[in-house]
Amino acid sequence: MPQPPAPRKTPGRPPRISRDEIIGTALRILDEEGVDRLTMRRLATEIGSTPMALYHHVRNKDELLVLLLDDYATRTLRRPGLPDRPRERVIVAAEAIHEVLAACPWIVTVLTADDLLSKTALWFVEQIVDGFVDCGLTPDRAVHGYRAIWYYTAGEIMVRAAARRRAEDDRPVHRESVFADLDPEEVPRLAQVADRWETLTAQDTYSDGLRALVDGLATR
Amino acid sequence: MPQPPAPRKTPGRPPRISRDEIIGTALRILDEEGVDRLTMRRLATEIGSTPMALYHHVRNKDELLVLLLDDYATRTLRRPGLPDRPRERVIVAAEAIHEVLAACPWIVTVLTADDLLSKTALWFVEQIVDGFVDCGLTPDRAVHGYRAIWYYTAGEIMVRAAARRRAEDDRPVHRESVFADLDPEEVPRLAQVADRWETLTAQDTYSDGLRALVDGLATR
DNA sequence: ACCTGAACACCGTTCAAGT
DNA sequence: ACCTGAACACCGTTCAAGT
DSSP: OOOOOOOOOOOOOOSSSSSHHHHHHHHHHHHHHOOGGHHHHHHHHHHHHHHHHHTTSSSSSSHHHHHHHHHHHHHHHHOOOOOHHHHHHHHHHHHHHHHHHOOGGHHHHHHTTOOOOOOOHHHHHHHHHHHHHHTTOOOHHHHHHHHHHHHHHHHHHHHHHHHHHHHHTOOHHHHHHHHOOOOTTTOHHHHHGGGHHHHHHHSSHHHHHHHHHHHHOOOO | OOSSSSSOSSSSSOOOOHHHHHHHHHHHHHHHOOGOOOOOHHHHHHSSSSSHHHHSSSSSHHHHHHHHHHHHHHHHOOOOOOOSHHHHHHHHHHHHHHHHHHHHHHGGGHHHHHHSOOHHHHHHHHHHHHHHHTTTHHHHHHHHHHHHHHHHHHHHHHHHHHHHHHHHOOOOOHHHHHTTTOOTTTOOHHHHHHGHHHHHSSSOOOHHHHHHHHHHHHHH
């Protein structure tokens, strides 16, 4: 964890605010009002300071967001007991990551910021890669397998978070207008499931898809 | 395609700008300068008008973005020839969608806006769902299969677009600091592949992962 | 070393008025 | 019906100066 303004031996003025206080307050705003409301200015007033004071403790807003994700992951990720079967090990590790990320709606904006969330997440990545190797994959293919899981997991979280957001401010659903006049000649299957579409896509099928993906990756 | 300000029979003042002109100019800005630079104000000056004139032709910026994606998809998506094997049909349809989306970096912001991109995309969704049904899945499971593919595809595009963006403005890579001091006792596999990580994750493995996922989904 | 004030260069959107 | 001007309520970030 880099601390860009290197802490010296108490030469100048004593700090009024700390990086920890910034992160703590930011997390509170995130929790209470959502990611849209977390702005440097808002954070500064909340903390009883000025926007510019923040820039003495974090490089910019992007760094702050990464720091927040890091902090959240470290506090929340708990290492699960691992099963013996390597394939199950992959699934349990992936599900553990998925669980904490899915519980945290503000994550979406930061999620794509990097493929490795934090040091805490490394252990989980290790389990996935190691599980694949134990399934008989080469190390290179095992890394590709991890990536496929990451794409699937990140995609699931982002797509579903967007859907939830849409449901909340009940915007006119684009889907409805697209589904309104389905041509049963052109797209018979979709016409057949049209009225169940909403229910079906609202179901949590993360684990099903994950198992399918891991099975497919392990048997090739 | 809804045209919210219903076109009447030429009562009042003749329009100076049209929705098509707005979309055309927006696409040009998107292409030339990226999605960050597309703002209502910028678009207005580019078009030789005022921000507020735009709001007479599109409800707001979100609607404009959906309109842009729609327009792009309609122009770009070409229906491929479909193989006989249902599993291959699913793969070909998914790859076709992936190809046009991946070629379009500004898509990412809109991608989560809805799971159905546009009417044009419906045919591709139909092929995927139908392919799964022909593999022996129930219609419900076929829709879940489509969703899994969508999560994987959207995730791949968003994660890789973010990586590309990062590489462009060569920001200090968070990953490097995380990888810098890997403990080979704690995470031996990662330590083993650490120096190949960059190369491995840069490789395009979309189709590999897709095939694994489809295999896994079709055999259960 | 740490913080402040003022400023730069922007945003999306609304409202009341003009043609 | 369509467009404009002015305004509201914001952004992230930089720079020069203060303590």
